[in-house]
Amino acid sequence: MNLQRYFLFLLLMPFLFSCDEQDNWENRPDTTRGILFHLSEEPYDGETPQTTRSTGEFSRVEHLIVTDEGDPVLNIKSIYLAESRKILAEGLQTGSYKLLVLGIIGDESKDQATVHTISSIHDTWLSFPENLQRPLEAEYFYAQIPFTVSLNSQGKEESSLSEVSLKRIIGKVSFDFSYNNDYVRTAVTGLTLHLPNTRFYTTFSANQEYSGQSDGTVQIQSLQGKQEFLFMPIVGDESTGSIEMVKRHHSDPESMQQYAFRLHIQPNRNEAVSTTLACDDDHDGIVFATDLAYEESPHYSILSDTESKEVYYDASQRSFYINQPLQVSIDEEARLHTRFYSVRPVKGMTIYARISQYSSEWLKFAYFDEIPVLGDALFPLPFMTRDVVYYTESGKRVKIPRQETFSNSQIEFKLASDDPYWKMLEKIKINWYLSFASFGGDPDAADGKPSGNWRAVRPVHIREYIAFFTNAAYMWELPDCEQTMHDYVAANGDFHDDQGQPVSVSTVMEQFRNMKSFKIGLIKPGGVAGLGGSGVYGLAQYILTHHYSNTYYCSLAFHELGHCMGYLGHSSSFTYGPWAEKVMNNYYVNNIHRFPVDSWEYLRSRENPYLYNP
Structure with missing residues (x-):
C-alpha cells in the first residue's frame, strides 16, 4: 500500500468510527445511560390545563444545553425522543447548566417562520417576516431552565431537573360577544376584527428576548367562524382595535356598527375581549327569523317519511x-x-x-x-x-x-x-278541511294491510294530496277555468246530474267550492281506482304520482271529486262523464304550468322508496 495513503487512512479512521457511532446512537439511544428531560406545555397564565387546549403534539423540538455563561456544552450527545416527549442527554459531567428548548406545535412554514441554528444563548432562534400581516397558524413554546448534574450513591450522573414545562412565546386573543337581542345576533352578516397600526415583535432569541417589529398591517379577520387568534406579543404597552358588525334588518338594508377595544398581547397569556354588541335594534320586539335563527330554533319537517302514524x-x-x-x-x-x-x-x-x-x-x-x-x-x-x-x-x-x-x-x-x-x-278562497286516515290499514306493513278497498296512506301520499288539492282549489279561482266549462256547454249541451237533469255551470262552481272537508286515505291496487263522497276521499297510488301529466289518471281524481260534490251515482256528467273525463282533467294537465305546484319535481314521489310496491 502506498505509504501516503496509509497514513491518510489512519488519520480518517477515528472520524469514520465516530460518525458511525453517532448515527447508531441516534437510531437506538440507550435511555438507561443518560439523563432524561420530559417535556410538557404549560396552560395560558391564569388558566388550567383543561381550559387551555393545544392543537396537537410537538411537530418540531430544538434544544441546546449551555453553561451558566450561555456557551454550548461540548462533547455531549443529546436527542429529542418524539414518542415519549423526552430529551435524552449523555455525557454531561457534574456541574451547573441551562437547558434551552424551542418547541412547535403545527406547521411553522405557514407562518413563514425561520428557526435558526444557535450556538449561544444570545443568538436569534426564531423569526417571522415583518410583513406577515395575519395571525399565526402554529404554536411556539420555549423553556430556559437551570439544572445541575451530580453523582448519586451508585456513582451515576443524575439531574436536578426531570420535568421541563414549556411556555408559549406567543399570546392568544379570544373574543366573546353578547347581545341584548338574540334576533340581532342571528341577523349578523359580518363580524370582523380590525387591528390598524398594531405592531408585533418578529424576533425571539435563545435568551428569551423579543426584538424586531411587524409593519403595522394586519389583515381583517372574520370573527364569525373563528374567535381565537395567535400573535407574537405586541410592541409597546398596548394597542387598540375594533370590531365591525354588519347586520341585516327585516325591513332596511344592512347597517354597520363599530366597537373599540384595547389590547395587550403578552407571552403565554390569553387576552380575553368581551364585548356587548349593543345597537338600535335591541328593543325591537319582532321575531326576525333569518335562516340562522330558523336553524337554531326547535324545528322539523312535518309529514316526513319517518313521521309516526300516531301523529x-x-x-x-x-x-x-x-x-x-x-x-x-x-x-x-x-x-x-x-x-x-x-x-x-x-x-x-x-x-x-x-x-x-x-x-x-x-x-x-x-x-x-x-x-x-x-x-x-x-x-x-x-x-x-x-x-x-x-x-x-x-x-x-x-x-x-x-x-x-x-x-x-x-x-x-x-x-x-x-x-x-x-x-x-x-287567491284560494275555497276552505276545504283536510285530514288523513288509515281506514283500517297499517302503514308499517309492507302492503299497507289492506282493509276492504283501502290500505294505509303514508306521508309520501299525503304530500301528493296536498299538492293536488292545492292545485285543484287554486284552479277554481282562475276565470278561464269557469269559462272552459261555459265553452264546453255552449258546444255540447248542459252538464247533467244522475237523474239526467241539467246542471248549470254556476251551480257546478258553487258545489265545488262548497265542499267542506275530506278525510283522506289510499286505495289498494287491483280494485277500484278511487273512492269519494260524504267527506271521504281516496285515490290509488299510481294516480297520486301522475296527476300532473296523465289526463286519464287525472280524470279519476276528478271522478271522485264529482262524488264528493254530491253526485253519488255513475250516470252524471261528473263521474263517468265529460266534466271529469274531458273538461276538468284536460284543463288541469294543460294548465299545470300555471298552478302553484306546477311539476312533480318538487316531491319526486315516483322515486320515493316509501311507495308501496306495487
Whole structure:
C-alpha cells in the first residue's frame, strides 16, 4: 500500500468510527445511560390545563444545553425522543447548566417562520417576516431552565431537573360577544376584527428576548367562524382595535356598527375581549327569523317519511284548511309556532299581529326569510323577557312591556308576502278541511294491510294530496277555468246530474267550492281506482304520482271529486262523464304550468322508496 495513503487512512479512521457511532446512537439511544428531560406545555397564565387546549403534539423540538455563561456544552450527545416527549442527554459531567428548548406545535412554514441554528444563548432562534400581516397558524413554546448534574450513591450522573414545562412565546386573543337581542345576533352578516397600526415583535432569541417589529398591517379577520387568534406579543404597552358588525334588518338594508377595544398581547397569556354588541335594534320586539335563527330554533319537517302514524293520523296534530296552509299560533310556553302545509317554500313572509290590549293597528310581529317546505318551528317571543317596541303598518311605535303570561286568546294574525308562490296561494278562497286516515290499514306493513278497498296512506301520499288539492282549489279561482266549462256547454249541451237533469255551470262552481272537508286515505291496487263522497276521499297510488301529466289518471281524481260534490251515482256528467273525463282533467294537465305546484319535481314521489310496491 502506498505509504501516503496509509497514513491518510489512519488519520480518517477515528472520524469514520465516530460518525458511525453517532448515527447508531441516534437510531437506538440507550435511555438507561443518560439523563432524561420530559417535556410538557404549560396552560395560558391564569388558566388550567383543561381550559387551555393545544392543537396537537410537538411537530418540531430544538434544544441546546449551555453553561451558566450561555456557551454550548461540548462533547455531549443529546436527542429529542418524539414518542415519549423526552430529551435524552449523555455525557454531561457534574456541574451547573441551562437547558434551552424551542418547541412547535403545527406547521411553522405557514407562518413563514425561520428557526435558526444557535450556538449561544444570545443568538436569534426564531423569526417571522415583518410583513406577515395575519395571525399565526402554529404554536411556539420555549423553556430556559437551570439544572445541575451530580453523582448519586451508585456513582451515576443524575439531574436536578426531570420535568421541563414549556411556555408559549406567543399570546392568544379570544373574543366573546353578547347581545341584548338574540334576533340581532342571528341577523349578523359580518363580524370582523380590525387591528390598524398594531405592531408585533418578529424576533425571539435563545435568551428569551423579543426584538424586531411587524409593519403595522394586519389583515381583517372574520370573527364569525373563528374567535381565537395567535400573535407574537405586541410592541409597546398596548394597542387598540375594533370590531365591525354588519347586520341585516327585516325591513332596511344592512347597517354597520363599530366597537373599540384595547389590547395587550403578552407571552403565554390569553387576552380575553368581551364585548356587548349593543345597537338600535335591541328593543325591537319582532321575531326576525333569518335562516340562522330558523336553524337554531326547535324545528322539523312535518309529514316526513319517518313521521309516526300516531301523529299524521291524529287530526289535532295533522290537518289544515287548504286556503290556510300556514298555521300561526302561540304555544303553551308562549312561543310563536308556525306550521306550513306546503310542498314549496315561501320567501319573505311577514306575520302581522293585533294585540288589542296595546293597539288597534296591526303590528309587524315576525319576519321570516323563508318558510321551508312542510316546516314546523317554535320561536321565543322577545316580550316574554323584556320590554319591547313594535311598529304598526302605518309606522307608529307601540311599546309592549314584559309579559308574565301570553296566549292565543290575546292575539290575532295576518300574513303578507311578495313571493309569487304565496300570491297564488292567497287567491284560494275555497276552505276545504283536510285530514288523513288509515281506514283500517297499517302503514308499517309492507302492503299497507289492506282493509276492504283501502290500505294505509303514508306521508309520501299525503304530500301528493296536498299538492293536488292545492292545485285543484287554486284552479277554481282562475276565470278561464269557469269559462272552459261555459265553452264546453255552449258546444255540447248542459252538464247533467244522475237523474239526467241539467246542471248549470254556476251551480257546478258553487258545489265545488262548497265542499267542506275530506278525510283522506289510499286505495289498494287491483280494485277500484278511487273512492269519494260524504267527506271521504281516496285515490290509488299510481294516480297520486301522475296527476300532473296523465289526463286519464287525472280524470279519476276528478271522478271522485264529482262524488264528493254530491253526485253519488255513475250516470252524471261528473263521474263517468265529460266534466271529469274531458273538461276538468284536460284543463288541469294543460294548465299545470300555471298552478302553484306546477311539476312533480318538487316531491319526486315516483322515486320515493316509501311507495308501496306495487
